[in-house]
Amino acid sequence: MKSSSLPPFYKFSPSNALLFLLHIFTLSSTVYTAQVGTTTAAQNDLIDQLPGQPGPVNFTQYSGYVTVNDTAGRALFYWLQEAQGGSKVSDSAPLVLWLNGGPGCSSVAYGASEELGVFRINSNGETLFLNEYAWNKVANILFLDSPAGVGFSYSNTSSDLYKFGDANTARDSYAFLLGWFERFPKYKYRDFYITGESYAGHYVPQLSQIVYKQNKGVENPIINFKGFMVGNAVTDDYNDYIGLFEFWWNHGLISDETYRNLKLVCSMDSSEHPTNACNDAINTAYDEMGNIDPYSIYTPTCKKASSKRKQLRAGYRLMFGGYDPCTEIYSTKYYNHPAVQKALHANVTKIPYSWQTCSDIVGVYWGDSPRSMLPIYEELIAAGLKIWVFSGDTDSVVPLTGTRYSIDALNLSTVTSWYAWYDGTGEVGGWSQVYKGLTLATVRGAGHEVPLHQPLRGLILFEHFITNKPLPNGNNKN
Known part of the structure; x- marks a missing residue:
């Protein structure tokens, strides 16, 4: 998604003994109980109450670490927000993994805290309030800070943080899933989806490919993978660049001359490693745009926050990075x-570095980044997996x-032509085409962060993805 050697805390991320885990949540007069199928390690990860949390709530949450490499001491931090309504609901609802991108940005900072998570952080950075449109209304949501060095995830081998890339991030994330399912055996064989945004446009299909390949030939796989969904996703360097410059020009953000120059000097570049001439043209474009938020061009900028735009220009990580609303300030404090x-069972190794929304190390020293995800799309489409892309x-x-x-x-044939879908208020929520x-x-x-700016529409989109229903048009209200 949006989008950040030393151990963790950066920003723009099993025991097999079965126990009867009893945890009581009270909402009005209703009692909620966590169920059979949790291990001792899972019990230790149970969150009783977060500081400043509005209580009581009708869902269970867990957070903690899963070690993905014993030798290096790499461990990834997760936060599970089970479906609202207690165990009867969460036991039947699908499990959905959410990944933010960067590379180097925390899913706790963005996905969980300002997008689809159940809590939002108040401006004092000390108290929380409930998100009316949280995605755990319809699914169990698992947030993961990946790779190590992002958010609360860490490595005891500091050199790891300087050599992460797409391939080893996908491998570690898969190792996390294997360990996590052993910790939470009740989720084995449950319908499972992978979702995310921004540079997770690489993470999501790459991890999906690994899970799919590992499941091939297995009659009843433990990780019951059904498909993936990505939003505002970095997908293909050539098409991303062409579409980017066209968007800038069509929306009146840059001059005709700069548009022509961008197409000339950046047309064959990689968004990961642009040439100096392309960098210069991009800098000129940002100068012409002025002080806007490029992640949301029509909304006000946060006057309290340091400019993410300056960071992007300094690092030339145009396709990466993250939205910089004032909520980033609140989450940093919280x-x-x-x-x-x-309360989160985080920072257990007591690393003396501040938590940040995105890592200044991981993103800058990123290694391999394939130019295109389209070959993976072709493979997984042929496999019959459910794939949604939103923007x-x-x-x-x-x-x-x-x-x-x-x-x-991708040259896909059309099943349902372009149409307007509605958000239940009588307003057009967006447009869709089914291939x-x-x-x-x-x-x-x-x-850039759909659930932040349009929370109702984001929840409708997610629910229709999970249920595999077309988005509602004027005649179809479902």
Whole structure:
């Protein structure tokens, strides 16, 4: 998604003994109980109450670490928010993994805290309030900080943080899943989906490919993988760049001359390693844009926050990085509080570095980054997996135009032509087209982080993905 050698805390991320784990949540007069199928390690990860949490709540949550490499001492941090409504609901609801991108950004910071998670952080950075449109209304949501060095995830081998890339991130994430399912055996064989945004446009299909390949030939796989969904996703360098520059020009953000120059000097570049001439042209474009938020071009900028735009220009990580609303300031304060870390079972190694939303190390020293995810799409479409791609239409960092060019390059046949879908209020929520093997959906008025800017529409989109129903048009209200 959005988007950050030393151990962890950075930003723009089993025991087999079966126990009867009893945990009581009270909502009005209702009692909720965690169930059979949790291990001792899972019991230790149970969150009783977060500092500043509005209580009581009707769902169970866990957080902690799963070691993915004993030799290096790499451990990834997770936060599970089970489906609302107690065990009767969570036991039947699917499990959904959410990944933010960067590379180097925390899913706790973004996905959990300002997008689809159940809690939002108040401006004091000390108290929480409930998100009315949390995605755990319809599924069990598992947030993962990946790779090590992102958010609360860490490595005891500091050199690890300077050599991460796509391949080893996918391997570690798969190792995490194997360990996590042993810790939570009740989720074995449950319908499982992988979701994410931004540079997770690489993470999600790459991890999906590993899970799919490992499941091939297995009659009843433990990781019962059904498909993936990505939003405003870095997908294919060539199409992403072409669509990016076109979006800037079509929305009046840059001059005709700069648009022509960008197409000339960046046309064959990689967004991971642009040439100096391309960097210069991008800098000129950002100067012409002025002080806007490129992740959401029509919303006000946060006057309290340091400019993410300056960071992007300094690092030339145009396709990466993250949305920088004021909530980033609130989360930085909240997750650095010792009581919060204790409640989350985080920072257990007592690393003396501040938690950040994105890692300044991991993102800068990123290694391998394939130019295109389209070959993986082709493989997984052929496998019959459910694949949805969505895009907020006011994002100028990984814009809708680039996504459409990438999907067009797949040459898929159309099942349902382009149509407007509605959000239940009588307003158009966006537009959608169903291809053979893939559904594309836009979210009207949303920036880079769809659930942040359009929470109702984001939840509707997610629920229809999970249930595999087409988004509602004017005649179909479902």
